[in-house]
Amino acid sequence: MRLKELREQVCEANLELDRRKIVVHTWGNVSGIDREQGVIVIKPSGVSYDKLTPDKMVIVGLNGQVVEGDLNPSTDTKTHLVLYRAFANIGGVTHTHSAHAVAWAQARREIPCFGTTHADYCNGPVPLTEPLSPDEVTRDYEAETGEAIVRRIGKGNPLATPMVLVAGHGPFTWGKTAADSVLNAVFLEEIARIATATITIAPHAGPVEDYVLNYHYQRKHGPGAWYGQKK
Amino acid sequence: MRLKELREQVCEANLELDRRKIVVHTWGNVSGIDREQGVIVIKPSGVSYDKLTPDKMVIVGLNGQVVEGDLNPSTDTKTHLVLYRAFANIGGVTHTHSAHAVAWAQARREIPCFGTTHADYCNGPVPLTEPLSPDEVTRDYEAETGEAIVRRIGKGNPLATPMVLVAGHGPFTWGKTAADSVLNAVFLEEIARIATATITIAPHAGPVEDYVLNYHYQRKHGPGAWYGQKK
Amino acid sequence: MRLKELREQVCEANLELDRRKIVVHTWGNVSGIDREQGVIVIKPSGVSYDKLTPDKMVIVGLNGQVVEGDLNPSTDTKTHLVLYRAFANIGGVTHTHSAHAVAWAQARREIPCFGTTHADYCNGPVPLTEPLSPDEVTRDYEAETGEAIVRRIGKGNPLATPMVLVAGHGPFTWGKTAADSVLNAVFLEEIARIATATITIAPHAGPVEDYVLNYHYQRKHGPGAWYGQKK
């Protein structure tokens, strides 16, 4: 894939954040990776969505240096880079401050898998990172945020749990492409919103039965998945 | 009614889900039945609403085989079929993951009939199914979901309670036509949303008086109903 | 004012309900009165807002007979008529099932005057009617609903408390004109929505100080009101 195409995809994915109404102002950023060329394409910092065009996207090397672009990349760029280095099968990363996902992150609670809506996209609770220590914040806050995510997600397949809540901060999501990572951000916000209502109705609600969770997750994502159309 | 017309009605009913904003992404499906020909028309699986056209609808026989159509039907097709076989007077079925209806289903609580807004459309609480057993999930999850709904609704008139919550999953609604089943999905979501607020304000709120419930239900649906215009 | 003009105003006021997004489907109705001619103009029953035109409005005499119009008037017509007969200085009445106002009505709680947003439009709590008895429901439900409202509002100036919650049902509002009664329905829904959030944050929140309530109410509605522009 040429970088021109990736610029367009990442720009479009950032605009989709705004169209799906999960960002206020400039509170979100999406990136995509070209693993062959060893670069990511990411939103410039603090630029509003109505002014985003593909040529304003910033190209950054995996070690963090800007390769191409006149604008500063997102301040969260280092977090994105840590995720790309640790999760070899992901192609896109999204960060937002969508309201209910942030609320669970601020409440410092994992989102239990209360039902099939959740199980369709995330194979278990939406995990929560450990808080950063003062040292980690001082040393390299954005990179350490990525490391905390990687520690929490662990060694399994990151696409089985394509979403996380950073304690006291908010959600990061990922996917095979930049567009998929945005969809996962949309799904996480809806899952979180429904979860907030669930515990309002039943403060001690428990998770859905394991065998239902597994069935739903496999129906969409397992080796013999039959949801959707043949690709 | 020719199948062409039913295709159009069912396509339109699926699009209405999106326009009424009770679905996110592809999280909902509507079907309609032609009882003379013994077939249902249903949304294809995983196709987004902006790409739906009448010719993409899938025609499925009552025993589950695809009669016409290049795309896979909704993964929930077997649930729809069980409902059509059990409820002889319904013409349409809708399934969504609308937020507040899902929240009550996840909280595993029936929605009490808190007031006349609810009584206008559902003659008593919105019922909740029993959870499926591991055996039922393994054997035939989607069909067993339908059977659990049929057991819960019972032998009475299904149009008097045209909505149900599947425990840990979400709502199914039905009606005389595909369009009516969508309206019932819209009403259920609004009833559920208001019920969430009601118990936020008064955690021990009780149901509306039986004689008010009955009066409102009969005003719209009884033999001498006088709501609306003569048809 | 000629009836043609009142038809247009009442039609427009009904459409405003929909534009302000405080109604779902056909769940609301507005009327206006011509006291000289002794008739009200009201929405036809069960007609959706996208099909409303001034000529479809129904003209009803103060004793309840239809004077002009091919369609059935709103089933709530008798409630409107009771209010017009009891409250000599009102010119319009609105009934909705807006979510948060209904939630408080279902929770059977008055809305305390928690702050100035409320005090700007309603001089004290939003009152709640007593429930109807079985006899009242059987005898003449819609008229008795009006009587319960009139008993609750009492002998004072109804424009100082232009809104009420009917227990287990929902809100009625009124004003000098049909358009004003719709604005009061919009304000009540917003007041109720903010009140729901208020008790979520502080379950035992108390009302605003009386002297602030009075100041705000007088600033907008008192004899020397200085809010807005000279008329």
Place this chain on the structure above:
Amino acid sequence: MRLKELREQVCEANLELDRRKIVVHTWGNVSGIDREQGVIVIKPSGVSYDKLTPDKMVIVGLNGQVVEGDLNPSTDTKTHLVLYRAFANIGGVTHTHSAHAVAWAQARREIPCFGTTHADYCNGPVPLTEPLSPDEVTRDYEAETGEAIVRRIGKGNPLATPMVLVAGHGPFTWGKTAADSVLNAVFLEEIARIATATITIAPHAGPVEDYVLNYHYQRKHGPGAWYGQKK
């Protein structure tokens, strides 16, 4: 800056309130100051947003007299003036009745700094004023509201805490320009909305760690801030 330009900026800032959907009806007002000429430009009282044009803005001297304009200025004008006199480095002030900010003001609770979304814009909790006394309300309610804000914000840099909740009333925000004060009103409403959800999920949620708060605040607003683009 000529007054014509300031009229346009303030008019545009008022319209932005409506476009961002943080006001209902006429429930909000924005002003801007020209410190050289010693005047502010402010929204006229009770005029709806769809009728606002730059020439309808009212110009008011710092002592409160109308300098130019046929319409009455906002009834909250005196509050704005007190803020401009006390906070020498602000250029715009916004007042709204946005739902969640009002709910916290009515609940009489400061909004704890639950996370980084909040820390990005406000260096600590969103403060709450002391209630006014009966004397203060009688003497000069709008000016005393401003004085209560000034007492609460104190002698520090008002731009580090560009938002306040007036107890029982609602939010005031400020910024370097009228447009910035509107953005702060948008941010406050979103911060308040997320905070309401946070305490729904975890009633005893605590604030974010101080060292994270400081890091985030400095990243956007400190002397070496690196968020956004070089100006």
